[in-house]
Amino acid sequence: MSHYLNYVGGEWVAATSGTKHEHFNPANPSVCVGTTENSTSEDVDQAIIEAKQAFVNWKEMSPVARGEILRKAADLLEQDVQDIAEMATKEMGKRLVETKGEVLRGAMILRYYAQEGMRKMGELLPSMNPQNTLYSMRVPLGVVSCITPWNFPVAIPIWKMAPALIYGNTVVWKPAQETGLTAAKIAEVFEKAGLPKGVLNLVNGSGSTVGNALVEHKDVSAITFTGSNQVGRLIASKAVATNKKFQLELGGKNPVVVLEDADLDLAAKLTVEGTMKQTGQRCTATSRVYVVESIYEQFKEKLVEKVKEIKTGDGMQEDVTMGPVASSKQFDTVTSYIAKGTEEGANILYGGKALKGEEYSGGYFIEPTIFENVTNEMTIAKEEIFGPVLAVIKVADYQEALDQANDTMYGLSASLFTSNLDKAFHFIKNSEAGMVQINGETGGAEPQAPFGGMKESSSGTREQGQAAVEFFTAYKTVAITSFL
Ligand code: NAD
Numbered sequence: 001m002s003h004y005l006n007y008v009g010g011e012w013v014a015a016t017s018g019t020k021h022e023h024f025n026p027a028n029p030s031v032c033v034g035t036t037e038n039s040t041s042e043d044v045d046q047a048i049i050e051a052k053q054a055f056v057n058w059k060e061m062s063p064v065a066r067g068e069i070l071r072k073a074a075d076l077l078e079q080d081v082q083d084i085a086e087m088a089t090k091e092m093g094k095r096l097v098e099t100k101g102e103v104l105r106g107a108m109i110l111r112y113y114a115q116e117g118m119r120k121m122g123e124l125l126p127s128m129n130p131q132n133t134l135y136s137m138r139v140p141l142g143v144v145s146c147i148t149p150w151n152f153p154v155a156i157p158i159w160k161m162a163p164a165l166i167y168g169n170t171v172v173w174k175p176a177q178e179t180g181l182t183a184a185k186i187a188e189v190f191e192k193a194g195l196p197k198g199v200l201n202l203v204n205g206s207g208s209t210v211g212n213a214l215v216e217h218k219d220v221s222a223i224t225f226t227g228s229n230q231v232g233r234l235i236a237s238k239a240v241a242t243n244k245k246f247q248l249e250l251g252g253k254n255p256v257v258v259l260e261d262a263d264l265d266l267a268a269k270l271t272v273e274g275t276m277k278q279t280g281q282r283c284t285a286t287s288r289v290y291v292v293e294s295i296y297e298q299f300k301e302k303l304v305e306k307v308k309e310i311k312t313g314d315g316m317q318e319d320v321t322m323g324p325v326a327s328s329k330q331f332d333t334v335t336s337y338i339a340k341g342t343e344e345g346a347n348i349l350y351g352g353k354a355l356k357g358e359e360y361s362g363g364y365f366i367e368p369t370i371f372e373n374v375t376n377e378m379t380i381a382k383e384e385i386f387g388p389v390l391a392v393i394k395v396a397d398y399q400e401a402l403d404q405a406n407d408t409m410y411g412l413s414a415s416l417f418t419s420n421l422d423k424a425f426h427f428i429k430n431s432e433a434g435m436v437q438i439n440g441e442t443g444g445a446e447p448q449a450p451f452g453g454m455k456e457s458s459s460g461t462r463e464q465g466q467a468a469v470e471f472f473t474a475y476k477t478v479a480i481t482s483f484l
Contacts, residue, residue, distance in 0.1 A: 002034040004184035006043060006204055009050035010197025015039040021204065023181055026093035026324045027314040028361040033090045036180035039205035044172070044213035047201035051143040051170040052219050054198030059140050059168040066166055067117030073193035074110035077103055080189065086316070088153050088182040093324040093364070094278055095315035099154070105447070106158040106186075109464070112447040113162035116466075121167075121473075133480040138473035140168030141245060142221035145214035147207075147235070149227045150326055151281045151386075153179035157186060159447070160224045161200065163468035172201045172220070174211050176227075178327055180204040207231060212238075220244060224463075224471065226283075229384075229456055236459065247471045248459035249283070249452055251384040252412030254442040255405035256289045257427070258299055259398055262417035266439065268302035271390070274415070274441035276310060276368045279325050280334075280388040283457075284413045284435070284443040288374075288381055288391045290401035296394050300349065303370060303392070307350050310368045314361075324364040325387055331364035334387030338369055341380040341391075346371040349392065376404050384410070398423055406432045411454030413442040434458060 003020065005012040015037035025031040037043075058066070077084070085099035094102075122137035146160045157173060164171050175183035187202040203210050211231075215223055215238045222245035225235050232248040239246035256274065258267045274286030291299045315323030325331050331354070338352055351367030366388060374381050374391040381391045395401040405414055414433035418424055424438045434453040437444070445451045450467035452458045461471045 001032055002181070004034065004036050004181055004204075006037050006039060006047070007184070007187040007191065007200070007202040008043070008047045009201065010191070015043045015205065021177055021180065023091050023178070025090050025363075026326050027316070027363040029328070029364070030362060033087070034181045036184065036204040039203045039210050041209060041213035043205070044203055044210055044217065047172045047203050048143055048217050048219050050198035051172050051201055054196060055140075055142055055170045058170055058196060058199050061168075063117035063121070063166060063168070065117075066168070067114035069193050069195055070110045070114040070162055070166060073189050073195075074107040074114065076189045076192050077107040077110065080185070084154065084182065084185045087185055088179065089315045089323070091181050092150050092153060092179050092326040093315055095320060095323045098278055098315070102152060102154045106154045109155065109158050109447045110162050113166045116163070116166045116469075127479065129481065131481050131483065133482070134478070136475050136477050138167070138469060139476050141472065141474055142169060143219055144169045144171050144472065145220045145223045146171055146173040147211050147214060147223065147225045147227065148173070148175050150176035150178035151278065151283070153182040154186060156226050157183065159451075159464050160226075163472050164224070165195075165199065167469065167472045169222075169472060170199050172203060172214060174203055174205065174214055177204065177206055215239065216242070218242070222246065222471070225249070232459075245471070246459060247461045247463070249463060250457050251386075251410060252283045252285070252453065252457050253287050253382070253384055253408050253410040254284055254413045254415075254433070256286050256415045256417065256442060257398070257401040257405055258289060258291045258295070259401075259416070259418040259420065259423065260292050260294045261419045263419070263439070264295060264299055264302055267417035268299060268306050270415075270417075270441040272303060272306040272310075272368075274443055275390040276307070276322055276388045277443060279323055279366075281326060281330070281386050282443050284445070285386075286390065286415070286442045287385060288393060288405070290393050290395045290405055292397055292401065293394050300372065300392065303390075304350050307368050307370060312355060312365050312367065314363070322368060322388065325366060326364070328364060330387065331366065334366055334385060334389065337380055337383070337385045337387070337389060338366075341371050341374070341378065341389075344378045344380070346374045346378055346380060346391070351388075376407055382408065402427065402430060406430075409456045412457040413437065413453070415440060415442045434462075
């Protein structure tokens with residue numbers, strides 16, 4: 001069992017609280033995987049002081065040299081893939097194949113942003129004054145607070161920190177308390193890659209103490225947050241009050257629409273994968289499927305055929321295709337939504353039970369669950385469940401499916417399965433989601449493509465790709481007047 005300290009000012013240091021947080025394996029909660037520090041607001045103050053000091057030199061370093069450090073970090077991440085992925089699986093339950101994929105994706109994101117150091121950071125503009133040279137340049141913001149969730153413990157922090165760093169900011173990072181061990185391994189990678197002291201600081205601890213201190217501190221210039229809508233709203237109100245730049249990526253309730261002309265086998269396969277991958281704990285996971293009535297019965301059968309193939313168990317085992325949910329809190333939330341679905345009149349088509357008994361070692365296992373006879377008014381069709389639960393909803397036609405798919409406060413991703421080009425283009429235009437897929441599952445992101453939602457799924461900024469420059473830099477406009 002390992003214990004990890006905070007990483008502040010280039011040193012591994014204990015928190016001033018003198019207390020530790022224990023991390024238990026969700027596949028077998030009697031096993032303590034390791035411990036991290038319970039930090040205080042004083043520890044956050046110190047990390048921000050270090051980040052502020054480090055900013056002075058880091059912003060002056062050539063972006064190409066900063067990129068070299070990110071490239072080195074990518075190499076090291078790849079070398080350590082097994083070790084980091086195993087830690088993430090033991091700490092939050094995601095299958096090893098999924099955590100390995102996530103670590104490799106982290107390396108890909110680092111390489112993408114390493115290259116950003118060689119791209120243009122401004123524009124020459126025409127001026128009304130012929131003696132003026134007028135141009136814009138992008139400058140870093142200063143100290144950026146990165147507050148991240150547990151469900152992608154490697155990729156999300158990296159897709160925030162890599163752009164923050166390449167554009168010249170320094171970072172104080174608070175990972176979700178559930179995934180502090182994996183976070184420490186990532187900080188080690190950056191340390192080994194040669195990041196100067198204080199450029200990246202890791203402070204483990206609770207949201208209410210550490211997260212809050214990172215939001216309220218006067219020397220923080222910007223906050224990038226991924227997590228729940230409830231916490232996101234709180235952060236936004238505090239950021240507005242102190243005029244900090246903020247970015248929120250929040251929850252989803254992502255719909256799939258299946259039309260009569262779709263490849264039904266593909267649609268069933270990708271609807272089940274979209275729902276059940278990572279045990280449904282992806283912000284882009286499929287949670288509602290709208291099926292036109294002419295193919296409803298046929299599609300339902302295909303969904304059940306596919307979901308039956310899932311084998312639930314400890315994600316360290318190779319034959320397992322779905323791991324536990326990440327914590328007892330998640331277990332209680334998901335099982336209470338399943339109970340609510342039944343209470344409100346939906347029928348369980350498949351699954352619905354918690355998996356207990358010796359073979360499950362007291363872990364937080366839940367059967368992959370499909371509800372039918374669901375209406376848009378039911379809680380399971382409205383609220384984010386963040387677990388392996390799918391609501392199947394029968395609709396008369398495409399228009400009704402689109403209207404119902406859009407009838408939600410969320411707007412992260414949406415998919416349509418069809419072979420009709422007109423309907424595909426109509427859906428692309430009219431689906432109220434930040435990411436739209438035709439004949440693909442609702443999840444999935446590539447490092448070069450903007451990622452984010454509409455409506456209450458996002459504050460409207462975008463992460464990843466070149467879109468990230470908008471958040472992590474400010475414009476400076478320069479006019480030079482010459483008289484010769
Ligand atoms: P959460 O909101 O509970 O926690 C997210 C982070 O915020 C954690 O680090 C937590 O400690 C911190 N936090 C909690 N209270 C805080 C406070 N008062 N001040 C500052 N920080 C605080 O979310 P979670 O349970 O870790 O993650 C699940 C949620 O994240 C889901 O709603 C999911 O949809 C969302 N998510 C969204 C995306 C996206 O890109 N849109 C991606 C992944 C997850």
